[in-house]
Amino acid sequence: MIKAVHLTKIYKTDAVAVVALDDVSFEIKKGEFVAIVGPSGSGKSTLMHILGALDVPTKGQYWLNGQLISKLDDDQLAEIRNKEIGFIFQSYNLLARTTALKNIMIPMIYGGILKDKAVKRAKQCLAMVGLKERFHHLSNQLSGGEQQRVAIARALSMKPSIILADEPTGNIATKQAIEIMKIFSDLNKKGHTIVMITHEEDIAEFAKRTISLRDGKIVSDRKNKRRRLLKNITV
Amino acid sequence: MNYKELITEGFSSLMLNKGRTALATLGIVIGISSVIALVSLGQASQRSVEDRIKSLGSNLLTVMPGAPKSSGIRGAAGGIETLTYSDAEAIKNSSEVTTVKTVSAEYSGKTQVVAGRNNTNTQVSGITPEYAAIRNIALSSGSFISQSHLKGMSKVAILGSQTAADLFGEGVSPIGKIIRIKGISFNVIGLMESKGGSGFMNQDDRVYVPLTTAQKLLFGINHVSAIYIEAVSDKVMNQARDEVGYFLLARHRIKDPAQADFSIMSQEDILGTANEVTSTFTALLSGIAAISLVVGGIGIMNIMLVTVTERTREIGLRKALGAKKKIITAQFLLETVMITFAGGIIGVALGMGISYSLSRSMGLPFVFSLPAIFLAFGVSAVIGILFGWYPAQKAAKLQPIEALRYE
Numbered sequence: 001m002i003k004a005v006h007l008t009k010i011y012k013t014d015a016v017a018v019v020a021l022d023d024v025s026f027e028i029k030k031g032e033f034v035a036i037v038g039p040s041g042s043g044k045s046t047l048m049h050i051l052g053a054l055d056v057p058t059k060g061q062y063w064l065n066g067q068l069i070s071k072l073d074d075d076q077l078a079e080i081r082n083k084e085i086g087f088i089f090q091s092y093n094l095l096a097r098t099t100a101l102k103n104i105m106i107p108m109i110y111g112g113i114l115k116d117k118a119v120k121r122a123k124q125c126l127a128m129v130g131l132k133e134r135f136h137h138l139s140n141q142l143s144g145g146e147q148q149r150v151a152i153a154r155a156l157s158m159k160p161s162i163i164l165a166d167e168p169t170g171n172i173a174t175k176q177a178i179e180i181m182k183i184f185s186d187l188n189k190k191g192h193t194i195v196m197i198t199h200e201e202d203i204a205e206f207a208k209r210t211i212s213l214r215d216g217k218i219v220s221d222r223k224n225k226r227r228r229l230l231k232n233i234t235v
Numbered sequence: 236m237n238y239k240e241l242i243t244e245g246f247s248s249l250m251l252n253k254g255r256t257a258l259a260t261l262g263i264v265i266g267i268s269s270v271i272a273l274v275s276l277g278q279a280s281q282r283s284v285e286d287r288i289k290s291l292g293s294n295l296l297t298v299m300p301g302a303p304k305s306s307g308i309r310g311a312a313g314g315i316e317t318l319t320y321s322d323a324e325a326i327k328n329s330s331e332v333t334t335v336k337t338v339s340a341e342y343s344g345k346t347q348v349v350a351g352r353n354n355t356n357t358q359v360s361g362i363t364p365e366y367a368a369i370r371n372i373a374l375s376s377g378s379f380i381s382q383s384h385l386k387g388m389s390k391v392a393i394l395g396s397q398t399a400a401d402l403f404g405e406g407v408s409p410i411g412k413i414i415r416i417k418g419i420s421f422n423v424i425g426l427m428e429s430k431g432g433s434g435f436m437n438q439d440d441r442v443y444v445p446l447t448t449a450q451k452l453l454f455g456i457n458h459v460s461a462i463y464i465e466a467v468s469d470k471v472m473n474q475a476r477d478e479v480g481y482f483l484l485a486r487h488r489i490k491d492p493a494q495a496d497f498s499i500m501s502q503e504d505i506l507g508t509a510n511e512v513t514s515t516f517t518a519l520l521s522g523i524a525a526i527s528l529v530v531g532g533i534g535i536m537n538i539m540l541v542t543v544t545e546r547t548r549e550i551g552l553r554k555a556l557g558a559k560k561k562i563i564t565a566q567f568l569l570e571t572v573m574i575t576f577a578g579g580i581i582g583v584a585l586g587m588g589i590s591y592s593l594s595r596s597m598g599l600p601f602v603f604s605l606p607a608i609f610l611a612f613g614v615s616a617v618i619g620i621l622f623g624w625y626p627a628q629k630a631a632k633l634q635p636i637e638a639l640r641y642e
Contacts, residue, residue, distance in 0.1 A: 049636055055636055074559075093552045110553075154556075158557075
């Protein structure tokens with residue numbers, strides 16, 4: 001499903017060229033739950049941007065569902081982001097002073113889904129993240145954990161092929177962070193492909209596979225043997 | 236993405252910052268309303284001048300002293316002494332001039348008029364009895380200047396309604412009272428009906444006396460400032476003009492018509508000149524108003540640029556969620572156009588209100604100018620697109636990653 005071939009990203013600032021990603025290759029199959037970990041500056045955010053079609057690599061190829069993403073122009077990338085990728089950000093990135101329902105509808109409006117259908121699907125997505133009753137609340141009236149769940153519902157709304165989460169629990173208290181990870185595990189069980197960036201070891205342990213980056217290179221890519229399962233956790 | 240969604244979104248984001256939106260709209264409101272008000276007032280004064288000139292009848296010729304010029308009408312006559320009352324009499328009595336019904340002459344000067352303790356500076360016109368018919372003068376009371384007043388150089392006067400009010404107070408009949416002009420006492424024998432009008436065209440601020448009295452007793456001159464000729468019908472205007480022209484040339488012993496010491500104008504000539512003047516004024520004033528419209532547009536552009544910067548993160552998010560360039564462009568362009576459109580509607584209403592109340596208070600007819608309204612709307616839409624384009628492009632070109640990182 002995801003195929004990264006010799007991905008390299010070089011940022012040129014004035015005279016200095018910074019190599020953020022250095023010849024990274026891997027594959028992610030449908031239904032996987034992958035954590036990408038690494039210290040800051042390891043290139044995980046850059047990798048995330050390329051996987052999310054927000055940026056293109058300097059060298060190498062990025063294939064998503066058999067389509068070569070690294071050669072598309074801005075508007076084509078926008079289309080891919082809309083149809084294929086569900087984003088979840090560390091800072092939620094909900095529109096302030098806008099209801100949860102409207103926030104979830106934004107990608108569907110850009111995707112050309114008619115309003116009635118979009119409202120119906122937005123409510124379904126809210127129910128999936130356990131916020132069924134909250135669709136008329138303004139985003140700034142919700143707690144951090146609730147806001148992140150609205151963001152997950154928004155990521156699900158276009159039925160994307162992958163869900164990309166960038167430090168999804170970074171701004172959230174531990175108890176709510178575990179609730180978020182429970183939602184991720186449930187979604188994964190239902191067949192969703194999830195790629196999650198985190199620097200927290202215990203959060204990464206919820207994933208089935210962990211890719212570790214350091215200085216723009218993959219240092220390890222392994223199955224999680226001691227995977228944290230929800231039944232072992234007492235909240 | 237359908238346009239209904241875009242419009243509701245644009246509207247709600249404009250409503251998030253009501254004060255700013257209102258100020259941006261105000262610039263356009265002021266621009267549009269001043270264009271509408273000035274164009275409509277210009278047309279109103281044009282029509283008012285037209286009406287007044289037309290009300291004098293289309294079969295009127297005016298002979299003025301001095302050579303004809305291409306520009307037509309000239310300012311205060313009186314300095315040039317080439318026409319006399321005997322010219323007028325001769326035209327009336329001539330057998331060569333067949334198309335003329337009546338002839339009148341006038342000599343006017345500004346001077347001080349005193350009644351008791353009140354005094355006013357007004358136009359004193361020496362006229363002949365025929366003047367009333369030719370220039371449509373109606374009296375509300377009293378009688379007009381007669382032939383015997385003219386012959387006897389009588390010290391009688393007709394007052395305009397404004398002059399009467401200035402000298403004797405509102406609603407007081409001046410008939411039989413005495414006024415003094417240049418130290419000479421005049422008997423008031425008539426009061427004119429109010430004609431309405433304002434400024435330099437005010438026909439109510441007048442005193443009429445017999446022409447001979449004005450020439451000999453008041454101003455000590457022999458010439459006239461204009462001769463008015465009424466042709467028998469408006470179909471023979473050209474013939475009448477030629478007859479009078481050649482008659483006066485022969486009488487003044489001038490061979491070359493180009494050297495004529497007088498000029499003849501029909502009402503149409505005067506109308507054309509007056510229209511030229513008022514439309515120049517209207518164009519000038521609307522030009523100035525249009526500048527304020529451009530300034531308003533720049534104000535909107537400024538505010539939209541601030542908005543784009545403020546909403547950088549939001550734009551980044553929208554792009555990350557799949558908004559294409561043209562949608563971001565459309566969103567910001569639409570907000571600008573909505574501001575200018577709303578400003579256009581309010582501005583048209585305000586401009587019409589201003590021109591209505593002003594034309595009421597100035598005694599002008601109210602002119603509803605549909606082309607001006609369409610023009611104002613068109614201009615406001617164009618300004619919206621013109622000044623909204625740059626900020627919208629700026630928003631559309633933002634890179635999603637940098638925009639999302641923006642603090």
